Amino acid sequence: ENGSAAAIPIDPRFDIAYVTPVTIGTPPQTLYLDFDTGSSDLWVFSSHTPESQVRGQRIYSPEKSSTAKLLAGHTWSILYGDGSGSLGNVYTDNFTVGGVTVTSQAVQTAQQVSYSFTSQSEIHGLVGLGFSTLNTVFPNGQLTFFDNAKSTLDSPVFTADLKWKKEGTYDFGFIDETKYTGEITYLPVQTDPGYWTFTSSGYAVGDGAFHPASIVGIADTGTSLTYLPAEVVTSYWGQVDGAVDSDYYGGYVFPCSSKLPSFTFGVGPANITIPASYINYAQITEGSPVCFGGLQSSSWLGVNIWGDVALKAAFVVFNGANPPTIGWAKK
């Protein structure tokens, strides 16, 4: 049974994250969750989350679901690179997204969430679409929604068609030819430790020369910006009048009036171009003449991340066959 669901930007001004409607339990409880290829825990705000940590989010109440079952003795705790995190207990219940249903999906209910989640009222939890090896449930790791759904899909794939300041889609089980142009270029995926890790073949700044390089990075729908090696982002921001790498603002900022070049990255023999508008990420604060870049250095992360700023420039196929591969197409 294949499926398709909307990827809705949570803020009309800039693409912090995208949420997708899901239903959990019986009778169905609808929540809007962040589908995240950069992690592998499905966790939700719940009736177990302290009221002081809930600010407008919808919650999942397992006690109101006749099909919910506590996974006794199991707990989870996750920490993300930005220092945010959450922890709690585990239930299994019916989980449906875009017409695809998994009965007895592990649903991790939050007993604690960090402030960065409390402050995002539009995000009611995350659906990890990384490899299940990254799942944090203890003592027995749980399977992701995609791993559970795979056998019921026509093909063991899901695709991401994220859009700039507009609603996109996640498709499960099939590849929609109307969503891309030209050919899909498939690349090998390194599944250790469990991210969708691939190697880009290089980059170009604006209409400049292509620089062949092997850039190993994670295709990550759950991270807003794109973080690349210092020499790459330095050569990009070197082309922008007034751009500086600001300790104060925590990254490259530039005068909002500056003209930005596009950024092209290689995917095998092909390439994807990120339009300049996607890299003009956001004003520092409403009305500020200072803008924050969508392309930032990965040196403090220790890992390169192709986040939403890059992914929304492409149609991306996450192929969960054995061995897994990742496909990139223009659109």
Ligand SMILES: O=C(CNCCc1c[nH]c2ccccc12)Nc1scc(-c2ccccc2)c1C(=O)NCc1ccccc1
């Ligand atoms: O975790 C995810 C995707 N889920 C994010 C969920 C989330 C976390 N706050 C959120 C807030 C809103 C919505 C979703 C989230 N991706 C990956 S793969 C490797 C790293 C990593 C590993 C080591 C060191 C650094 C990163 C991360 C990472 O920490 N990204 C977040 C981030 C955030 C800021 C800057 C860089 C990376």
